[in-house]
Amino acid sequence: MNNFFPILYLSIIIILLLMFSIMLSAQLIDFYIKNRIYKALSNKIIINENRLSIAEYYQLSCICVYNNLLYEAIDRLQTGIKNSNSTSKDYLYNNYTLLANVYEKLNQLTLAIKYYNNALNIYDxxxxxxxxxxxxxxxxxxxxxxxxxxxxxxxxxxxxxxxxxxxxxxxxxxxx
Structure with missing residues (x-):
């Protein structure tokens, strides 16, 4: 009976460590995928002289926000908005809301309000x-x-x- 408790204790520790390892691995895979997308889109910007679609700029900006590169996200979002065409209403809306959210995180409330209002002009x-x-x-x-x-x-x-x-x-x- 005395040998049972150490085995049970070790089993519980192993299970907890295994769960922690799985969660850490999932986060590492997610980081790796986002990093590859970031590098691919950044290389595409260099090759195509800043000519990505608004969806690609949005995706790149989301990765920047995820990695807390907020000023780079602002730059990418503004470039995406500037280069967008009028047919990309949904992407334009998404860019405006993400841009407003980034400004809100930076506590720049006036700019956040401006971009939320721009998004509201698309879907009022x-x-x-x-x-x-x-x-x-x-x-x-x-x-x-x-x-x-x-x-x-x-x-x-x-x-x-x-x-x-x-x-x-x-x-x-x-x-x-």
Whole structure:
């Protein structure tokens, strides 16, 4: 009986280490794949003199964000937007939202708001973007704008109790 506990203990440790090893291997494979895509797209930029599709710029930017290369992501996204054509509405929307998200991470709220608004110009009924904008305006203490956005969200989601409560709080703030 005394020999059973050390074997059980070692078995549990081995299982935990095996699970940790599998998770680490999966992350390493993911990193390797993203690194290969990053290198391939970077080489393509050099060969093609900055002429990637907007989808490729978006993919490259996502990898940059994943690796916390935020300023490089901004550069790639802006180049992708500049080189895009008007038929790539979905990709343009994705680029604007990712660019806004990056600026938000860098705490550059004015630029984040600008690019969320650009995304909203493409799909104006997107309540997720509207909620992001309300949050950013709230951080800037621009409660009049927050109130307008909450009212706009309620046009698309009239039964959204959370937004109704937030609108009431903002309205109370504006009264005082």
């Amino acid at each position: 009924d997107n309540s997720l973007i509207l909620k992001k904008l309300a949050s950013l305006y709230s951080q800037q203490k621009n409660f009049h704008k927050v109130s307008e956005i909450y009212q706009q969200i309620l046009l698309y989601e009239p039964d959204n109790y959370d937004i109704q409560v937030k609108l009431k709080k903002v309205t109370d703030i504006l009264r005082y």
